[in-house]
Amino acid sequence: MRLTDDGAAASSTAETADTVQKRKEALLLNLYINERRIEDVTVLDLKGRIRLTDRTRGLHKSIRSLVEKGKTRILLNLSQVTHIDASGLDELVASCVTAGNQGGEIKLLHPTEQMREVIKTANLSALFDIYNNEHDAIAGFNRKVLRAVKPL
DSSP, X not given: OXXXXXXXXHHHHHHHHHHHHHHHHHHHHOEEEEEEEETTEEEEEEEEEEXXXXXXXXXXXXXXXXXXXXXXXXXXXXXXXXXXXXXXXXXXXXXXXXXXXXXXXXXXXXXXXXXXXXXXXXXXXXXXXXXXXXXXXXXXXXXXXXXXXXXX
């Protein structure tokens, strides 16, 4: 390694270490989204961490965009999501509201035990239909919901 009189090589090494650290942090923060269709259901395969970052807001923006295009049946495949915090859960709730306001719904597929516990602790179990099997989740969108009607 060659050093200059002003310590440029040391600075370069520090910059490299800083760049590596930023990349590691990016890996922890990023949420990757892959969209696919099964019948009339849009499946979003998510990978990474769901917490309040620009990428999480990107998830809500993606869902809002789908709803605006009339794709209101959305299945979130969470099998490769490693973490969700309260802010990330807020984004999922906002996404459910967005879809619900247009007559749609969002279902969850393969949430981890940690995610299930966060949902349960936040008393949101009734908001989310949770499935362990993709076929059952897709079929769940076609299920007729019977609502109780108040007697006259």
